[in-house]
Amino acid sequence: MKAIDHDRLDNVVLAARKSAEARAAGYRERALKIYPWICGRCAREFTLANVRELTVHHRDHNHDNNPPDGSNWELLCVYCHDNEHQKQIEADRGYTEDGTARRGGATHNPFAALQGLLKDKS
Ligand SMILES: [Zn+2]
Ligand SMILES: [Zn+2]
Numbered sequence: 001m002k003a004i005d006h007d008r009l010d011n012v013v014l015a016a017r018k019s020a021e022a023r024a025a026g027y028r029e030r031a032l033k034i035y036p037w038i039c040g041r042c043a044r045e046f047t048l049a050n051v052r053e054l055t056v057h058h059r060d061h062n063h064d065n066n067p068p069d070g071s072n073w074e075l076l077c078v079y080c081h082d083n084e085h086q087k088q089i090e091a092d093r094g095y096t097e098d099g100t101a102r103r104g105g106a107t108h109n110p111f112a113a114l115q116g117l118l119k120d121k122s
Contacts (some may be wrong), residue, residue, distance in 0.1 A: 001075050002057050007017075007076055020064075027056060027066045027073065027122055028055075028056045030066075030068075030070065031056045031073040031075060032054070032056075033073070034069075034070040034071065034073075035055055035073070035075050036075075037072065037075065038075065038077055039054065039075065039076050039077040039080050040057075040074045040076050040078055040080070041077070041080035041083070041084070042077060042079070044077050046077075053077055053078050054075055054078075055075070055076055055077070055078055055081045056073050056074070057073070057074045057075070057076045057084055058072055058073065058074075058076060059065070059072050059074055060072055061074070061088065080096055094097075
């Protein structure tokens, strides 16, 4: 049996990590190339002078989901971006957008799908 080549494995891991970092650093530039420099919420326009206040929001909140067509990105100014995530936090706590509590309280149950799967199996 051949011994595992640990040096080679380390290199593979290192290369994967490096390319993941490069991807993360690259999506903002790519988003700025695809989309006009306008905030998707308040429609504020940006120029080279202030474009660093324009940020890339991930529509599904998954920063690792960066399709090349930019469909998961939205350009938002820092204020609207903050706002967007604040809304998400409140939604997670069981509040709707107008601040009222959702009927029936928390509906999010990560185990519901799992229970369904188990039921199907038996
Ligand atoms: Zn804005
Ligand atoms: Zn975001």
